[in-house]
Amino acid sequence: MNTDTTVLQKLRHYCAYQERCHSEVLQKCRELGVWGDAAGAIIAELIADNFLNEERFAKAFAGGKFRSRQWGRRRIVMELQHRQVSAYCIKKGLQEIDEADYRRVLAQLAEKKYATLQGQHPLRQKQKTMQYLLQKGFEPELAQAAIAEIIDV
Numbered sequence: 001m002n003t004d005t006t007v008l009q010k011l012r013h014y015c016a017y018q019e020r021c022h023s024e025v026l027q028k029c030r031e032l033g034v035w036g037d038a039a040g041a042i043i044a045e046l047i048a049d050n051f052l053n054e055e056r057f058a059k060a061f062a063g064g065k066f067r068s069r070q071w072g073r074r075r076i077v078m079e080l081q082h083r084q085v086s087a088y089c090i091k092k093g094l095q096e097i098d099e100a101d102y103r104r105v106l107a108q109l110a111e112k113k114y115a116t117l118q119g120q121h122p123l124r125q126k127q128k129t130m131q132y133l134l135q136k137g138f139e140p141e142l143a144q145a146a147i148a149e150i151i152d153v
Contacts, residue, residue: 058093075137
């Protein structure tokens with residue numbers, strides 16, 4: 001068994017274990033000592049064999065981070081861009097997030113955070129809640145609306 005076949009087998013296992021993006025596989029190639037055109041050829045073969053699919057990765061990443069970590073769209077987009085995923089794939093990935101679920105999670109997070117800050121000045125309470133929601137990656141206008149909803153109740 002030659003080295004290229006061994007590396008290809010390792011990368012197939014790496015991609016089969018969990019969805020990967022191109023940059024992660026390229027990094028793994030470098031760790032395995034494969035550079036340049038050889039790495040490109042291996043990535044092309046992984047794509048052809050459907051072990052590597054960036055659109056599928058973006059969908060899994062966006063859906064997973066929203067469901068498990070309750071990240072907002074902005075944070076998901078930033079993380080996908082950091083992984084050099086194409087704008088088209090990012091757009092497809094964000095379509096995995098149901099709008100009603102998104103707003104429900106945002107409202108729950110806002111309510112929970114606001115409640116933990118009881119006893120503080122109302123303006124400070126609102127500020128810290130907003131900061132928390134922005135850190136999670138929610139859009140400012142949606143976060144403001146969610147906080148306003150809590151205060152009005």
